[in-house]
Amino acid sequence: MTISRRALLTGSAAVTVLAAGGGYLAGRRHEPEAAAPAPAAPPKYRSRPDLDLLPDVTVTTPGSSGGLIFLTPFAATALRGPLIVDERGSPVWFRKVPDPATVAIDFKPQTYRGRPVLTWWEGTIGGTGGQGVGQGEFVVADQAYREITRIRAAGTEQADQHDLVLTDRGTALFWVYDPVAYDLTALGGPADGVLHDGVLQEIDVATGRKVFEWRARDHVDVAESYAPLPQGDSAHLPYDYLHPNSVSLDTDGHLLLSARHTWAVYKVHRTTGEVIWRIGGKKSDLRVDERSAFSWQHDFQRRRDGSYSVFDNGAGISVEREYSRGLVFRVDEKARTVTFAAEYVHPERLSAPTQGNFRELADGGSFVGWGQQPHFTEHAADGTVRLAGHLPADNQSYRAYKAEWAAAAQDQPxxxxxxxxxxxxxxxxxxxxxxxxxxxxxxxxxxxxxxxxxxxxxxxxxxxxxxxxxxxxxxxxxxxxxxxxxxxxxxxxxxx
Missing domain, CATH: 2.60.40.10 (Immunoglobulins)
Known part of the structure; x- marks a missing residue:
């Protein structure tokens, strides 16, 4: 007897199937039926079951100012990789980074050779004292998510994860943590100690050629650090005295640098490498008012109105303030003063001991990624929250960005x-x-x-x-x- 596939699917042949198999069924001894297994949970995305472990993004304060949100979720039990979500928290794009033990960091849109691109870092994270030091490389992808190139450090070291800036010169600026032999007896450490030197490299993206390098230990004294020396069995591990974590360009083309462990930000001459001024820390060149003082900070930037901003963690190896904040201050180079302008705070007054960023948006608002706390907020110019959301509690994203992005994927729906x-x-x-x-x-x-x-x-x-x-x-x-x-x-x- 022949039964059509359509009859089977519609159920019209159910009785006939049993009858056709009657001889087989009749000739078999009846056995008690085993308990039915528990039904499997339905996939989160039936069209893409490979993304079932993608962490959910929850939006608690809806907003509609436009743009997409760029995250790098990191958790032991979830997928890791660059993730774009919309203002409702729904995924737009995700790519899993390769195993083993690889993470994605600092995922954001930039411009390369006049065209929009996406950049992120891939590699492994280590370090001493709970401070993340990266060994990896940066990925540059086009508007079809095709990899254009990978940016690697010059020499034997690998690129650190903390920041990448593509310039209009076709170059890339990023940090390298270089362990060098160093006498630490002046600080109470071993004579044959090791120092993590903060090395800023500028690499020509097309050729991989190094066009500029700045070494922190030539300009920033080790005694400026607030980080404790490694002790005991760890005494000969690299001393991360500086922990540089951001680089950007000022409007005059000079470099703006942030060093978490000296509680200071620096303006550095783009050609000579000389420090033009430093703000904060033990040797500030400018007088900082009380409300503008920051510590364990990230992400030093120039804003369009001439002010400057940092993500003031306020906590790290020590706790200096009750909550983290996006801090805006004004610099008067003639008067040598730094004065408070504004702060942007999470409604729950979150404290983020590590990571985080604070960026101005095109419409005058600001966007904050709360780092170790898996939250992000978008603020209007007056500081009010107009969008807020978060990853699951066991997750985090080193930074979070919001920007316009248009792309045409090359694979099939x-x-x-x-x-x-x-x-x-x-x-x-x-x-x-x-x-x-x-x-x-x-x-x-x-x-x-x-x-x-x-x-x-x-x-x-x-x-x-x-x-x-x-x-x-x-x-x-x-x-x-x-x-x-x-x-x-x-x-x-x-x-x-």
């Missing part, structure tokens, strides 16, 4: 199917494509002969909608704002 109540449920997604506005399902008996059967507005990373009945095959098409097809999945057979 993904399709997942299930049968429910006599209908087929379609789940469609397209990792990274920002131009999808609607989804259309086409179905039928042959892959080459499918007719439109259902449409739905895009609803987050994965859109789920029904197709009437149980067809042989289904394909989904991604539609843009004008209703034009911009991508199509493969034709997938429906299976119960």
């Amino acid at each position: 993904a399709l997942g199917l299930r049968v429910e109540g006599g209908n087929t449920i379609v789940s469609a997604s397209w990792n990274g494509h920002t131009g999808v506005r609607r989804w259309r399902a086409r179905s039928g008996g042959q892959p080459g002969r499918l007719a439109a059967s259902a449409e739905a507005e895009r609803a987050g990373f994965e859109t789920t909608f029904p197709v009437a009945g149980i067809p042989e095959y289904v394909v989904v098409e991604a539609l843009d704002e004008a209703g034009q097809v911009i991508g199509s999945s493969s034709a997938i057979p429906v299976r119960v």
